Amino acid sequence: MSLQDFLTMRHELLLTVAAILILILEIFRNPAKKKGIITFSTVVFGLITLIGMIPVPEGILFGGMYVSSQVTTLMKNILNIGVLIVLIQSVTWLSKEENSGKISEYFILVISTLLGIDFMISSSHFLMFYIGIELATIPIAALAAFERYKNKSAEAGIKLILSSALSSGIMLYGLSMIYGTTGTMYFYEVSHLFAGNSLQILAFIFFFSGMAFKISIVPFHLWTADVYEGAPVNITSFLSVISKGAAIFILVIILFGVFPVIMFTWQKTIYVTSILTMTIGNLFAIRQQNLKRFLAFSSISQAGYILLGIIGGNSLGMASIIYYILVYIFSNLGAFGVVAVISNVTGKENIDDYNGLYRTNPRLSLIMTLSLFSLAGIPPVAGFFGKFFLFTAAAQKGFYFLVLIAVLNTIISLYYYLLVVKAMFINKNEDPIARFKSDFPTRFALLICVAGIFFTGFASMIFEYIQNLSFGV
Secondary structure, eight states: OOHHHHHHTHHHHHHHHHHHHHHHHHHHSOGGGTTHHHHHHHHHHHHHHHHHTSOOOOEEEGGGTEEEOHHHHHHHHHHHHHHHHHHHHTHHHHTSGGGTTSHHHHHHHHHHHHHHHHHHHTBOBHHHHHHHHHHHHHHHHHHHTSSTTSHHHHHHHHHHHHHHHHHHHHHHHHHHHHHHHHSOOBHHHHHHHOOOOHHHHHHHHHHHHHHHHHHTOTTSOTTHHHHHHHSOHHHHHHIIIIIHHHHHHHHHHHHHHHOGGGHHHHHHHHHHHHHHHHHHHHHHHHTOOBHHHHHHHHHHHHHHHHHHHHHHOSHHHHHHHHHHHHHHHHHHHHHHHHHHHHHHHHOOOBGGGGTTHHHHOHHHHHHHHHHHHHHHTOTTSHHHHHHHHHHHHHHHTTOHHHHHHHHHHHHHHHHHHHHHHHHHHTSOOSSOOOOOOOOHHHHHHHHHHHHHHHHHHHOHHHHHHHHTSOOOO
16 A cells, blocks of 8 residues: 555544554553553544544545545544544543443444444445444444443343344345345446336335434334433443434435435435434423433434435535534533533433532533533524524425424424423422532533534534535535
């Protein structure tokens, strides 16, 4: 490989080197000082995130199976930012005594998952795509069961691996039918040979169903709340943001790049699933008391909104999706960050436990409120602009009824997000969560989230930069 090839796939190579370095450090480091691995691994990943933002020329590797472009690089950088925030938020949790023997495993599993995600995003061949998605899925299941001595965590890992195996099998069957009808698995060649006959439509349905499991699109969402509740809070935040964001990115790439011939067909599919996902996610979120289940159904409804960008089938829709995922990372990780710090200190995760939180921990209450307002799409925070661009992309194509349903669902989501705000600021509690001071990594991670919520909303050049990229649609 030449230097140009190394630069083309620098994300994947740097992640591989980081995993090897952490493994070596685990082998040779004094067992009594294993907490130093936390600092080392987080700093190394921070450097990887910075290096990944250095612009390099586009390139094609492995006979056209791997493609690097400005769009794929941006997607990877966005996910890297999210993973970095998750790792910083995990410092306090990993420093607990019960996790002292599993620190290296945590970082290696996270890096392995991200490595698979990066290969998946850069894939231009269904075999590369499938290898990437499996490389990402197996470590995630191990992460969900990270607290293996807790029944809920072990159950979460089992449910995730079984649902992932089922969805992968369904997807692989669809891919085999695509190969059988076209004789190739290269995205570019399939897009030209895909005629849209009945067998190929069936193949697409199998493929979309498999991807819908990964994104938690209704009716393929049933695993989500149970896995989110059982997994540790930091793993849940990783699942809700990084895993979902990556699946949406690759779905957009494949729909626009491989299946433009049947756009009318997949637009109808997304039309129905978007309405179901938004509505059911919001209605079920109202009934939740556990905050992890609450945010799980919130993330399901957010997936429904994101589908509005896909249904547009144009460059504005794709730019809106990438922008919204960036906003969603800061907003959701801000909310999960507050849940994580309170869970680490008190073990409390129910909405009722947050009654009167503003009296004792006003800063955490304000951060949670900002994050929930951004998820709800209340101006002037970034979530408002994200939803506005998604709705605009759908409206430009004439899907006015779908936009109306989305607006009504936004009103419903505002109601249940305000339930948490009401608990923190209005509900009385004779014994609220005691005042405590979080450590520096937690405060730093939450600061990044708050800055991101405001900056991505007010800095118009971010969306303009994304919109000026060449999406090929």
